[in-house]
Amino acid sequence: MDITALTSRRFLVPGLITLTVLATLPLYGSLYTVILITTILMYIILAVSWVIFSGPTGYMSLASAAFFGVGIYTAAVLMPNTGQLLPLPVVVAIAGLISGLLAVLVGALTLRLRGIYFAIFTFGLVEIIKQVLLYWEFEVTHTRGRFVVLVDNDTVFYIMLGIFVALMLTVYFIRRSKFGLALQSIGENEEAAAHTGINVTMVKVITFGISAIFMGAAGAIMATRWTYIDPYIAFNPLFSFMPVLMAIFGGMGQLYGPVIGAAIFAYLQETLQTTFPYYYMLIFGIVLVVAILYLPNGIVGLIQKLIQRWRKGGSAEQNANT
Amino acid sequence: MQILEGEGVTKYFGGLAAVSKVDFHVDQGEIAGLIGPNGAGKTTLFNLISAALVPKPGTIRFKGEKITGLKPHKICRLGLARTFQEVKIFSNMTVLENVLLGSLFGCSTGMSSADASREAEELLEFVGLSAVRTTPAKDLTLVNQKRIEVARALATKPELLMLDELMAGLNPAEVAQAMELVTRIRDKGITIFMIEHVMKAIMSVCDRIMVLHHGEKIAEGTPQEIAISKKVVEVYLGE
Numbered sequence: 001m002d003i004t005a006l007t008s009r010r011f012l013v014p015g016l017i018t019l020t021v022l023a024t025l026p027l028y029g030s031l032y033t034v035i036l037i038t039t040i041l042m043y044i045i046l047a048v049s050w051v052i053f054s055g056p057t058g059y060m061s062l063a064s065a066a067f068f069g070v071g072i073y074t075a076a077v078l079m080p081n082t083g084q085l086l087p088l089p090v091v092v093a094i095a096g097l098i099s100g101l102l103a104v105l106v107g108a109l110t111l112r113l114r115g116i117y118f119a120i121f122t123f124g125l126v127e128i129i130k131q132v133l134l135y136w137e138f139e140v141t142h143t144r145g146r147f148v149v150l151v152d153n154d155t156v157f158y159i160m161l162g163i164f165v166a167l168m169l170t171v172y173f174i175r176r177s178k179f180g181l182a183l184q185s186i187g188e189n190e191e192a193a194a195h196t197g198i199n200v201t202m203v204k205v206i207t208f209g210i211s212a213i214f215m216g217a218a219g220a221i222m223a224t225r226w227t228y229i230d231p232y233i234a235f236n237p238l239f240s241f242m243p244v245l246m247a248i249f250g251g252m253g254q255l256y257g258p259v260i261g262a263a264i265f266a267y268l269q270e271t272l273q274t275t276f277p278y279y280y281m282l283i284f285g286i287v288l289v290v291a292i293l294y295l296p297n298g299i300v301g302l303i304q305k306l307i308q309r310w311r312k313g314g315s316a317e318q319n320a321n322t
Numbered sequence: 323m324q325i326l327e328g329e330g331v332t333k334y335f336g337g338l339a340a341v342s343k344v345d346f347h348v349d350q351g352e353i354a355g356l357i358g359p360n361g362a363g364k365t366t367l368f369n370l371i372s373a374a375l376v377p378k379p380g381t382i383r384f385k386g387e388k389i390t391g392l393k394p395h396k397i398c399r400l401g402l403a404r405t406f407q408e409v410k411i412f413s414n415m416t417v418l419e420n421v422l423l424g425s426l427f428g429c430s431t432g433m434s435s436a437d438a439s440r441e442a443e444e445l446l447e448f449v450g451l452s453a454v455r456t457t458p459a460k461d462l463t464l465v466n467q468k469r470i471e472v473a474r475a476l477a478t479k480p481e482l483l484m485l486d487e488l489m490a491g492l493n494p495a496e497v498a499q500a501m502e503l504v505t506r507i508r509d510k511g512i513t514i515f516m517i518e519h520v521m522k523a524i525m526s527v528c529d530r531i532m533v534l535h536h537g538e539k540i541a542e543g544t545p546q547e548i549a550i551s552k553k554v555v556e557v558y559l560g561e
């Protein structure tokens with residue numbers, strides 16, 4: 001407990017500085033920077049939300065694209081370009097709640113599946129929703145895709161930043177709470193956790209739901225930036241894999257691992273995509289394979305190791321001098 | 323009074339009857355033993371009682387209430403805790419956190435986290451692990467990991483504690499300490515149901531012993547009666 005208090009103080013100042021720099025970004029940053037940072041925040045939200053559930057429990061969820069896509073579609077339905085039905089923040093909140101409820105439902109049905117079966121099922125969920133929507137648009141509404149109200153870039157940025165801050169606070173409080181301890185114990189040994197009085201199904205389902213809320217909210221706000229969406233765009237499987245890769249790349253041992261991983265990854269993607277439109281996925285793949293082979297604890301693990309070595313080197317030198 | 327009773331408890335794995343029509347009971351306040359050769363179905367019976375598995379058919383009652391069909395966490399909160407033959411600890415958590423989880427989640431009456439920590443500390447003292455309270459559980463020796471399991475189970479405030487081979491893999495000195503621990507737990511007023519292969523231990527601490535063989539209960543009685551039972555000597559003690 002003392003350790004969490006210490007680390008929280010250690011992160012408070014850098015956290016507040018980062019937040020101030022980000023919150024004032026539209027005042028000094030170019031339009032391009034604001035859009036880029038919005039995208040990076042989106043990926044950070046997806047990666048960190050994924051880690052909330054899959055990190056401690058060890059259940060590999062590939063449903064992120066489904067929760068993200070449901071958020072996108074919720075925004076498309078509630079804010080068509082023909083006339084916005086509800087204010088933007090309300091739409092974002094509703095999208096988050098719908099994704100969260102979907103996750104609770106799916107979780108209650110599937111969280112008894114372990115390992116690869118859970119991964120496959122959650123990935124199947126993305127495809128199922130996509131197909132249902134395609135069928136619906138083809139047979140019932142006779143449309144293809146939807147247009148969403150255009151929202152100015154600064155508003156999109158601030159709402160994305162708000163979701164990000166809410167997410168980080170949620171993660172922080174979960175980690176410090178007895179709920180977080182129960183969650184961790186499930187990842188360590190689910191059977192022992194159940195026999196210690198922990199309602200393992202409920203803890204898993206609630207956590208799955210919380211992680212989906214943020215994914216859905218991020219989807220809703222992104223929809224306003226894309227303006228045109230269809231089931232292929234909204235339920236792109238890449239949004240299931242990216243959070244996993246980013247989290248592994250950054251390192252899951254610390255909370256800031258996925259944050260850093262997602263930031264670097266998203267930045268690379270945005271820049272590579274414009275400079276090497278055909279090869280960027282290939283470059284990505286290579287970076288990832290190298291990361292998995294040589295950085296078992298991700299970028300953050302590597303940095304920690306370097307710092308340790310540097311400290312050791314420093315103290316050895318001091319000893320030699322005395 | 324019988325705190326735990328089972329009627330016609332049966333469990334098949336495919337075609338194999340791991341536990342077959344077993345009637346059993348544990349009296350309030352006693353130390354009851356469960357013995358039998360390897361593969362006799364002892365651990366399976368514990369799994370059926372703690373709801374890791376569901377008997378089919380058969381009913382189990384705890385404090386007069388039918389518990390078959392309940393989820394493991396419910397059974398734990400009713401006051402029935404267990405340890406595992408293959409230790410199942412939360413490896414990357416500290417020793418204290420392992421036990422704290424039991425205090426926080428194991429009893430039906432909610433507890434403030436301050437009370438829970440204090441209780442966890444007391445239990446670490448009770449099993450002799452105070453010195454390593456902040457060590458990650460995975461760094462402890464086998465005997466100490468087993469003590470974590472005992473403390474974690476006790477933290478859930480059980481009325482009945484089931485111990486699955488607490489003494490397996492321990493050296494003679496550690497076995498003696500474990501036996502002493504078992505009697506101290508009973509002196510707290512907790513009923514004990516224990517599986518054990520270490521004969522000296524089971525014969526000296528148990529009030530009553532049941533013997534399983536090929537999933538069936540073949541004998542039951544005081545340690546003296548079991549030691550001279552022809553059937554038991556044939557299948558088990560005579561080896």
Ligand SMILES: Nc1ncnc2c1ncn2[C@@H]1O[C@H](COP(=O)(O)OP(=O)(O)OP(=O)(O)O)[C@@H](O)[C@H]1O
Binds near residue numbers: 358360363365367
């Ligand atoms: N989950 C399972 N699936 C299939 N068979 C099982 C399972 N668990 C136990 N068995 C089988 O059931 C029988 C009883 O096993 P059990 O573990 O209950 O024996 P035991 O009396 O505890 O033995 P030991 O003294 O070796 O611990 C064995 O034949 C075992 O192989």
Ligand SMILES: [Mg+2]
Binds near residue numbers: 364365366407
């Ligand atoms: Mg066994």
